[in-house]
Amino acid sequence: MTIEQNFFNEYRLMYRPFTNQLNVQLEKYQLYSSQWAVLRLLIDKGPHSLVEIANFMFIEKPSVTRLVQKLGELGYVETVAGKDKREKLVQLTAHGETIVQEIQEHLKPFLEKALAGVPTQDIEIATQVLARICANIHQ
Template sequence: MTIEQDFFNQYRLMYRPFINQLNVQLEPYQLYSSQWAVLRFLNDKGPHSFVDIANFMSIEKPSVTKLVHKLVELGYVETMAGKDKREKLVHLTMHGEELVQEIKSHLNPFFEQALAGVPKQDIDIATQVLARICMNINQ
């Protein structure tokens, strides 16, 4: 196996168990990792269109529509008209903003445990490497 194959194999071996455990952590909030990603995106970047969310998450717009509708149903987000009346913007409700902060605090021990024994410098390097790989793939 080449070093490249080994790298992506290790990534694959980490990814599914991570998502499965993240979903367990999010269960008390009636959320899945993809819904949490939308909430985090809106919290970090502010109101955005369905298309912006789809592009950020690299998924199709109908999938975003389904995610957003569930988050609206839970009272975590609302939609509003954008500058162009055909465009809808999604934004966090006050309840959604409070929830994001609560979940961030709840997830900290999970993330710390997942990264236990990994030096901060290695985490920084891995973050940069994954960002570069993402950029290479999306070119």
């Protein structure tokens, strides 16, 4: 097996179990990892249009529409008019902001356990490596 094959095999072996366990952690909030990704985008970078969310997540706009509808039903997000009245932006509600902070605290032990024994410097390097791979794939 080449170094490249080994790297992506290890990534694959980590990704699904991580996502499955993350979904277990999010059950309490009636969320899945993809919905959590939308909430994280909104808390980190502010309101976004459906198209911007779709582009950020590399998924189709109809999928984003369903994600946002569910988050709206839970009271976590709302849509508001953008600068152009035709544009609608998705933003967190006050309840959504509170829930995101609560979820972040709830997930902290899970994430710390997942990274147990990994030096901070290695985590920073891995984060940079994964960001570069993502950029390479989407060029």
